[in-house]
Amino acid sequence: xxxxxxxxxxxxxxxxxxxxxxxxxxxxxxxxxxxxxxxxxxxxxxxxxxxx
Amino acid sequence: xxxxxxxxxxxxxxxxxxxxxxxxxxxxxxxxxxxxxxxxxxxxxxxxxxxxxxxxxxxxxxxxxxxxxxxxxxxxxxxxxxxxxxxxxxxxxxxxxxxxxxxxxxxxxxxxxxxxxxxxxxxxxxxxxxxxxxxxxxxxxxxxxxxxxxxxxxxxxxxxxxxxxxxxxxxxxxxxxxxxxxxxxxxxxxxxxxxxxxxxxxxxxxxxxxxxxxxxxxxxxxxxxxxxxxxxxxxxxxxxxxxxxxxxxxxxxxxxxxxxxxxxxx
Numbered sequence: 001x002x003x004x005x006x007x008x009x010x011x012x013x014x015x016x017x018x019x020x021x022x023x024x025x026x027x028x029x030x031x032x033x034x035x036x037x038x039x040x041x042x043x044x045x046x047x048x049x050x051x052x
Numbered sequence: 053x054x055x056x057x058x059x060x061x062x063x064x065x066x067x068x069x070x071x072x073x074x075x076x077x078x079x080x081x082x083x084x085x086x087x088x089x090x091x092x093x094x095x096x097x098x099x100x101x102x103x104x105x106x107x108x109x110x111x112x113x114x115x116x117x118x119x120x121x122x123x124x125x126x127x128x129x130x131x132x133x134x135x136x137x138x139x140x141x142x143x144x145x146x147x148x149x150x151x152x153x154x155x156x157x158x159x160x161x162x163x164x165x166x167x168x169x170x171x172x173x174x175x176x177x178x179x180x181x182x183x184x185x186x187x188x189x190x191x192x193x194x195x196x197x198x199x200x201x202x203x204x205x206x207x208x209x210x211x212x213x214x215x216x217x218x219x220x221x222x223x224x225x226x227x228x229x230x231x232x233x234x235x236x237x238x239x240x241x242x243x244x245x246x247x248x249x250x251x252x253x254x255x256x257x258x259x260x261x262x263x264x265x266x267x268x269x270x271x272x273x274x275x276x277x278x279x280x281x282x283x284x285x286x287x288x289x290x291x292x293x294x295x296x297x298x299x300x301x302x303x304x305x306x307x308x309x310x311x312x313x314x315x316x317x318x
Binding site: 034035036037038039040041042 | 056101102103104106145169170171172173189191192193194195197198199200201202203204205206284
């Protein structure tokens, strides 16, 4: 049951991270256009990324 | 997103439902639906930035308790997927839901991977390690951390170079200069403000030189990367739309936890 609930929370976590990633990338264009940023995270033992 | 073993706990139908809802690809090179005998997800995904093509491969070590799924050999499937991506992309990222032993085998066997992004680990390595020229990123589990992986000046010749020390020094130097600038009047420079304080002037000159040197290193080095681990605590502002979904969901979690306690579960 607990795992099932965690599973259901997974998309929520992923959406939050995705939004965070886009926001962070937009703010960090400081040093060079040749730079890009990937946002990565392990949610429930899967990963989410990249963004931007 | 790479599919890990916990993502499969609720069975094939559930993960397929999630896949259909998601606006991003689910990938895995070695998960097969036992009933149909077919691979469930694409092995790879390609994402384009403004000037780079990035290839992603997914893999899991699997779990024998998940009877509805079969897990093919991780090394062989990743090898095939990487071979398929090579030549099409500038960098290859392996999203690996594997244990430490399998990670080392993958890093030692498959040369063309640039980054291994690990799950199935509780480690948070703020300074990523390199093995056989491949950088491994470990940023914990269960969404406790996100990480910003900044990559610059990609070429196909050099190994990746960790410039975390330079980034940290730039941040530190900027903060020191900012702190010293608090009392400046309009039009005043740090040098004019501290004109009679020789020691402070020397420090300002040193900090400015340091800033130029580290920025230059970062802008000229080929294939440099920097990882910033971000704890997803209360300091991270919620996205309003997502906060509403979470608020709606939490009573159900509390109810389920209360049910577990009554049933004597832990």
